[in-house]
Amino acid sequence: MDTWAPTDVPALDGSGPPLRLHDTATGRIRPTAPGAVATMYVCGITPYDATHLGHAATYLAFDLVNRLWRDLGHEVHYVQNVTDIDEPLLERAERDQDDWVVLALRETALFREDMEALRVIPPRQFVGAVEAIPEIAELVAKLVASGAAYRIDDPEYPDVYHDVSSTGRFGYESNYDQETMLRFSRERGGDPDRPGKRNPLDPLLWRMERPGEPAWESTDLGRGRPGWHVECAAIGLNRLGPQIDLNGGGSDLIFPHHECGALHAESLSGEHPFARHYTHTGMIGLDGEKMSKSKGNLVFVSKLRNSGVDPNVIRVALLGGHYRTDRSWTDEVHAVGDKRIARWREAVALDAGPDATELVSALRTRLADDLDTPGALAAVDAWADEALTRRGTDPQAPGTVRTALDALLGVRL
Numbered sequence: 001m002d003t004w005a006p007t008d009v010p011a012l013d014g015s016g017p018p019l020r021l022h023d024t025a026t027g028r029i030r031p032t033a034p035g036a037v038a039t040m041y042v043c044g045i046t047p048y049d050a051t052h053l054g055h056a057a058t059y060l061a062f063d064l065v066n067r068l069w070r071d072l073g074h075e076v077h078y079v080q081n082v083t084d085i086d087e088p089l090l091e092r093a094e095r096d097q098d099d100w101v102v103l104a105l106r107e108t109a110l111f112r113e114d115m116e117a118l119r120v121i122p123p124r125q126f127v128g129a130v131e132a133i134p135e136i137a138e139l140v141a142k143l144v145a146s147g148a149a150y151r152i153d154d155p156e157y158p159d160v161y162h163d164v165s166s167t168g169r170f171g172y173e174s175n176y177d178q179e180t181m182l183r184f185s186r187e188r189g190g191d192p193d194r195p196g197k198r199n200p201l202d203p204l205l206w207r208m209e210r211p212g213e214p215a216w217e218s219t220d221l222g223r224g225r226p227g228w229h230v231e232c233a234a235i236g237l238n239r240l241g242p243q244i245d246l247n248g249g250g251s252d253l254i255f256p257h258h259e260c261g262a263l264h265a266e267s268l269s270g271e272h273p274f275a276r277h278y279t280h281t282g283m284i285g286l287d288g289e290k291m292s293k294s295k296g297n298l299v300f301v302s303k304l305r306n307s308g309v310d311p312n313v314i315r316v317a318l319l320g321g322h323y324r325t326d327r328s329w330t331d332e333v334h335a336v337g338d339k340r341i342a343r344w345r346e347a348v349a350l351d352a353g354p355d356a357t358e359l360v361s362a363l364r365t366r367l368a369d370d371l372d373t374p375g376a377l378a379a380v381d382a383w384a385d386e387a388l389t390r391r392g393t394d395p396q397a398p399g400t401v402r403t404a405l406d407a408l409l410g411v412r413l
């Protein structure tokens with residue numbers, strides 16, 4: 001499916017230190033070491049209730065990675081999916097008496113609009129699970145042929161599962177213990193209690209057709225549809241290869257989604273690890289409650305935009321907190337973003353300002369340190385205060401600051 005419109009990223013003189021990012025698998029902040037082309041797979045939305053501020057915060061975090069890698073001279077091959085077929089989507093369509101295909105199209109279109117407004121650099125490939133079904137089915141058939149996957153002996157619905165023992169490394173990405181994995185599997189779409197599975201954690205690869213459910217032909221597998229995790233493994237493997245620099249998403253994807261995605265990918269490719277960094281963002285809540293579809297306490301980017309909020313304010317307000325911190329969207333957070341943009345606009349409107357060299361290097365250093373946006377934004381505050389109180393004599397400075405904020409933070413003043 002179409003990706004969203006590109007946003008131009010201005011070139012900035014000089015270069016900063018290598019990007020160091022937290023990796024869930026090793027639990028450490030480590031340097032990323034992409035080649036000439038950095039490869040990044042960030043899980044996309046399940047298209048309903050799009051785009052709430054939790055979604056936005058997650059995609060903004062990986063947008064900064066994209067911008068930093070470009071600033072470090074890499075090309076970035078960024079791929080993202082849309083889970084446009086899955087239980088939760090069917091349930092929402094049912095609830096709203098909506099056609100699930102129309103719901104997915106409408107919400108995906110809104111998501112693209114919001115990403116464009118936030119000036120998130122678009123993925124090179126933006127792929128729907130439905131359009132990827134043929135390639136997913138092909139990989140599932142390979143897993144069955146290799147013996148890594150098996151059919152459950154349920155005469156009515158002989159669904160296909162992946163044997164988690166097939167790589168001998170299941171659990172390396174999340175490092176969760178069995179009890180935690182079982183709990184998250186239950187909570188997040190797994191079926192650990194289904195009788196007949198070799199291991200309760202074995203993830204579903206192919207769900208045979210049930211009455212009244214959408215299903216697709218597959219000569220190898222029989223009519224049905226893919227499981228959730230294998231869609232991302234297939235879309236990522238087929239476009240980015242067997243080893244990628246970064247697999248990203250929110251912390252709720254640590255398990256089972258990214259663990260099982262790694263299992264599928266590594267079982268197929270024989271290479272380990274699938275991603276050199278598994279990086280996860282904290283949860284955005286609303287006044288202390290996690291912002292989530294089930295709670296219905298969602299704040300939408302489109303609603304804020306329609307009420308006249310500048311997307312730069314949304315971006316800066318969300319970047320005010322560290323990406324890995326669970327945090328809330330509050331009126332105060334919104335107000336801080338508002339004030340910042342106003343003050344920075346005033347400062348770059350001056351015809352001269354304090355030398356910007358230090359600020360540019362501070363921005364690069366702070367962002368390269370596991371995306372320390374609080375530190376980066378504080379450095380901009382300091383420059384703006386200096387410019388607005390003691391003035392400055394460098395006529396280039398305001399322009400340099402404007403370019404740096406756009407290139408590195410995606411903020412266009």
Ligand SMILES: Nc1ncnc2c1ncn2[C@@H]1O[C@H](COS(=O)(=O)NC(=O)[C@@H](N)CS)[C@@H](O)[C@H]1O
Pocket residue numbers: 043044045046047053054055057058081082083232248249250251252253281282283284285290291292
């Ligand atoms: N409250 C939140 N705060 C931060 N990130 C969130 C929040 N809610 C969802 N996300 C992230 O937003 C992205 C899309 O979430 S989603 O719409 O539920 N979709 C999915 O998780 C799947 N389609 C991934 S393949 C995921 O990375 C998810 O972790």
Ligand SMILES: [Zn+2]
Pocket residue numbers: 043044081232257
């Ligand atoms: Zn995914």
